[in-house]
Each structure stands twice: as C-alpha cells, then as structure tokens.
Amino acid sequence: MWTKIPSGGLRITGADRVDFVQGQMTGDLRGAPTPGLVACAFLNVRGQIETFARAYRRTDDVYLHVDAGEAEALAARLGRYIIFDQVEVKDVSDDLRCVHVWPGASVAGWNADGPDVQTFELGGGVVLVGRVNRTGAAGLDLHYLTRHESAVLAALDGEETPLAGLDVARIAAGIPDIARDGFVGTLPQEVGLDVGGPLPAISYRKGCYVGQEIMARLEARGNTRYHLARLEGESLPRGADILHGGKVVGQTGLNAGGLSLARLRKEVGDGAEVEVGGLPATVHPLSPVPHTT
Incomplete structure (x- = not known):
C-alpha cells in the first residue's frame, strides 16, 4: 500500500552545505549520520514555523524535502543568508516525486536492518528512501526522478491509497x-514538534539558528500555553477558531475520519465540549485510536 505525497525539494551543495543548513534549521543535521535523516523546521525571528522539512544528509549534498509549493519560498529564505558560504541552492521540485510506502509493505532493495536512509535501484533508476512515520508506525518515503515514475510505481507492492486515506490514519495516530493541518505560523512546541512529541523536530543543544533564542526561552520556562490536541467531530473546518465557554481556545487542523488535530490551550481537558464554526466537537485523547482506510 502506498500514497503519493505532494511535495517539493531543494538540493544544497557546496563545501559548507551542512554547516549552512545547520545554522537555519531546528534539527541537528551535523549530528546526523551520513546518510541520515532529520525532521526540522525553519522558523522566523519570533520562533514561529515558516516551513517544515525533512533533511536528508548525503555524501555530496543535503536534500530538503518539503510540502508542495514551499520550495521556492524556502530557497529564497536560504538565499538571503548566503554571504561567504560556499553553497548552492537548487529547486528540484519538478525533477523529483515522492510516495509513502505504508508500514508492512515491502520495497525491493530496501534492507530493513540497515540505516534509516538508503539508496538503491528500483524501476530502472536510483531511488532515495528514508524511514518516516506518517501513520503511527515507520513506513518509507521513496523519492525518485519524475521521468521514472511509471516504472517505480509499477515496482511497488499493493495498490495506491489516496492522500485522504493517509490523513485518516495519521490524524488517528496523532x-x-x-502544511496540511495549517499549523504554519505557530510555535513548534504547540503542535507536536517538541522533543518527546509525535513529530520531534527540535534540538535544544545544536547551537544558534534563526528563532533559537525563543526556543531556549521556552525550554527554560518548561511549557507553552498551547499543545497539540485532537477533536472529535464531523466536517470541522480547517483553520477555524475553537470556542470554549465563549472564548477562543485554539485552532483546528485538517478533519479526516471525524477527527481533527488542533492547537489547543492546555487548560481545556479531554472530554471538554467545544464549538468549531458552529459545529459541536469534543476534545479527544491524543493517544492512537482505531482507524480504517
């Protein structure tokens, strides 16, 4: 079972590529193996998320895998910080495609006991594959050249599952x-990107980067006013205010399978009845729940 992931990417080359990207992202790329994979965010000076990415550290480059339509803006942002760095940033969004192979499905050439990032031949071309948890267990993000798409997809086991089915599984898994939940502009700790969260993407020990001062203050304080939560309710609009007792207490993410992830104030506990866009909803425990696809 596999799902096409709408996405884009940047290829960073040059002698200073690792140090340069390290100084922009929240994750610790320098501490990753080669090859290796690090989830990360690129923040503004207020510590708010501008772009979420997965950074692949390889022998000759750094590949930043981002959501569809975000590569151009991230390339422009990185370009503003290139001064004396020996780096080149190239948008390769048109050249590459990505599918997520769900847990349990096999991929010919993948060594299950090997590293988290592997490169091998599939469908007549070389593919880049990384372990990524999108559904509650680690599956595989498989990156391949656009011109090889037909052959690569034909080489995969099982049938295609639409992106909507993946959304049901990931929201059920918390x-x-x-990008899809509309959480750009929030603090990473508010939407599950903190250490110990469902999508850890921050290192508090890696050194300076844009927004790092805010992250350090939040670590010292020990908490934020908001956290990642989940609402149970049908057809809740994405990006809508959540009302509790007549007050705005958060915002919703994407709704799928009758559930939505949400940025919610911590004092609103599990089981609380809230309102979203005139529709009733209940704060649901964030632990994984059964789902069907």
Whole structure:
C-alpha cells in the first residue's frame, strides 16, 4: 500500500552545505549520520514555523524535502543568508516525486536492518528512501526522478491509497502535518514538534539558528500555553477558531475520519465540549485510536 505525497525539494551543495543548513534549521543535521535523516523546521525571528522539512544528509549534498509549493519560498529564505558560504541552492521540485510506502509493505532493495536512509535501484533508476512515520508506525518515503515514475510505481507492492486515506490514519495516530493541518505560523512546541512529541523536530543543544533564542526561552520556562490536541467531530473546518465557554481556545487542523488535530490551550481537558464554526466537537485523547482506510 502506498500514497503519493505532494511535495517539493531543494538540493544544497557546496563545501559548507551542512554547516549552512545547520545554522537555519531546528534539527541537528551535523549530528546526523551520513546518510541520515532529520525532521526540522525553519522558523522566523519570533520562533514561529515558516516551513517544515525533512533533511536528508548525503555524501555530496543535503536534500530538503518539503510540502508542495514551499520550495521556492524556502530557497529564497536560504538565499538571503548566503554571504561567504560556499553553497548552492537548487529547486528540484519538478525533477523529483515522492510516495509513502505504508508500514508492512515491502520495497525491493530496501534492507530493513540497515540505516534509516538508503539508496538503491528500483524501476530502472536510483531511488532515495528514508524511514518516516506518517501513520503511527515507520513506513518509507521513496523519492525518485519524475521521468521514472511509471516504472517505480509499477515496482511497488499493493495498490495506491489516496492522500485522504493517509490523513485518516495519521490524524488517528496523532501525527501532525504542518502544511496540511495549517499549523504554519505557530510555535513548534504547540503542535507536536517538541522533543518527546509525535513529530520531534527540535534540538535544544545544536547551537544558534534563526528563532533559537525563543526556543531556549521556552525550554527554560518548561511549557507553552498551547499543545497539540485532537477533536472529535464531523466536517470541522480547517483553520477555524475553537470556542470554549465563549472564548477562543485554539485552532483546528485538517478533519479526516471525524477527527481533527488542533492547537489547543492546555487548560481545556479531554472530554471538554467545544464549538468549531458552529459545529459541536469534543476534545479527544491524543493517544492512537482505531482507524480504517
């Protein structure tokens, strides 16, 4: 079973590529193996998420896998910080495609006992594959050249599951998707990206980066006013205010399978009845729940 992931990407090359990207992202790329994979965010000076990415550290480059339509803006942002760095940033969104192979499905050439990032031949071309948890257990993000798409997809086991089915599974598992849930502009700790969260993407020990001062203050304070929660309710609109006792207490993410992830004030506990866009909803425990696809 596999799902196409609408996405884009940047290829960073040059002698200073690792140090340069390290100084922009929240994750610790320098501490990753080669090859390796690090989830991360690129923040503004207020510590709010501009872009979520998965950074692949390889022998000759750094590949930043981002959501569809976000590569151009991230490339422009990185370009503003290139001064004396020996780096080149190239948008490869048109050249590459990605599918997520669900847990349990096999991929010819993948070594289940090997590293989290592997490169091998599939469908007549070389593919880049990384372990990524999108559904509550680790599956595989498989990146391949656009011109090889037909052959690569034909080489995969099982049938295609639409993106909507993946959304049902990930929301049931409590895993955010920053772009699809509309959580851009929030603090990472508010939407599950903190250490110990469902999608950890921050290192508090890696050194300076844009927004790092705010992250350090939040670590010292020990908490934020909001956290990642989940609402139970049908057809709740994405990006809508959540009302509790007549007050706005958060915002909703994508709704799928009768559930929505949400940025919610911590004092609103599990079981609380809330309102979203005139529709009733209940705060649901964030622990995984059964789902069907």
